[in-house]
Amino acid sequence: MRIKYIALLLLSAILISCSNTISTTKKAYKITQTAPLKKGWNFNTKEWLLKKDTLTGNGGPMHWGVIESKKQLPKNYEIDFKVNMTKESLFEVMLNIDKENYIRTYLYQIDQNIVIGKGVYNKNSDEYGKRGGPTLFKKPMKLENNKWYLVKIRVSNNQLYFAVDNVIFLECSLEKSNLSQKGKLGFLTNGEVKITDLTIKSI
Template structure:
């Protein structure tokens, strides 16, 4: 009887540790020196690394570098971080990533825009129509390379707010645009990007 109790308790702890969200109402997620990137994220170590509390991604036009969390985002959340793109033209936050579908929120230095779009990502293919997706909303933004830009993304009551440098913003309804309402977070780049000061808060 005692053995059964111990097994049940261990199973319960295992389920708790393997499920849930990346942040809770009691605990905000952020990167520290002791963060275990292997336990929190799925990635190719040749494409992404963590050093000095900073993610470094290295992709190309032919192969986008992607890193995704192992746990779900909460239903309502706020994400903040700073981004620096030294080469390439795209760095993207993948929101509510579920199987292959996600919400695209990204900075694009060719068109000099910040963008919200509907995304698809197939990790087994680099074909054009199996990554990225259509733009839904955009706003002009002076996206300079080799410069740190501050990003804030908020999803609250099925409304998305995307703000860069506390000055340029876009917002939309997830329901109106038929966007993913649950899933994980990820980052994607077709160049060399650094992400620091990442924090994910449950709202």
């Protein structure tokens, strides 16, 4: 009986480690210095750095700094983190990255809005039209540099919920808005951004 129990535990551990999703129903993913960043993410080491559980990204107006998970997001998931745009105006969470297409959920200081949009990102080009995309939904919010914001994103039954500081939020149907329904996770900045307390879990 004891041998069967141990074998079951080992099998569960193997299945979790070999899972092609960034989190499982049994284990939430947290970004920490104990887990090497390169193991789970694709990025330029000159643009993204993990130090003391804080992920710092650097980009510019002409070349956005992007980091992308190697594993898929679950079908239904929840993402929580704190973010601080220390320089420039744009921070974006790239959801359900599928080839070059993804969902844009972002904070934009120039327009003073939080936004849901339809995105395209070509890794090999910074040309206009090969990154970013149209706005689908937006809501006004005062956004500043050097201020921490609490972000919560939830995708459940093809419904997307995007909230900042538990006060300003947007919601939409992925299907009705013709948005990507599966894919990977990424973060994008046109300046400097700091991310901490990142948790990704299946729901």
